[in-house]
Amino acid sequence: MAKNGKFVRTKSKWIHPYKKEHPTDKLKIKLMLNEKIRGNRIVGLEARIEPGRTHQLHTHHDEYVLVYCIRGRCTVTVGNTTRTATPKTMIFIPPKVPHRFHNKFSEPWEGVAFAVGTNSNIKNDWLE
Numbered sequence: 001m002a003k004n005g006k007f008v009r010t011k012s013k014w015i016h017p018y019k020k021e022h023p024t025d026k027l028k029i030k031l032m033l034n035e036k037i038r039g040n041r042i043v044g045l046e047a048r049i050e051p052g053r054t055h056q057l058h059t060h061h062d063e064y065v066l067v068y069c070i071r072g073r074c075t076v077t078v079g080n081t082t083r084t085a086t087p088k089t090m091i092f093i094p095p096k097v098p099h100r101f102h103n104k105f106s107e108p109w110e111g112v113a114f115a116v117g118t119n120s121n122i123k124n125d126w127l128e
Helices: none
Strands: 030-036 042-050 054-060 064-071 074-078 080-086 089-093 099-102 111-118 124-126
Touching: 030 111, 042 054, 074 111
Parallel strands: none
Antiparallel strands: 030 042, 042 111, 054 099, 054 124, 064 089, 064 111, 074 080, 074 099
């Protein structure tokens, strides 16, 4: 990582990152940041879920995930708790905790997510 910090803007187009790994998962992302930090890494991305779509129930092996909701609403399950996430809501997801995002509303949901953890690619265990 640069010693003086870094300013980043999204440069990619919306993609379905799990299209091959889990075809029914409908999360869309734009990668913003992918930096190594003392043997680990931090990944930052814009996230979007269209109305009626779901980011399927899964866990992450070694990553902590922090999600900040920007616009829209989304039903989010983390562990045994389900809540409606609205703008200005922050969600913390520890490693190995099952979580799902489902947009049952009429407008797209958008947020910014940061995954901090392993040096390798993020590994999901899909539970549905």
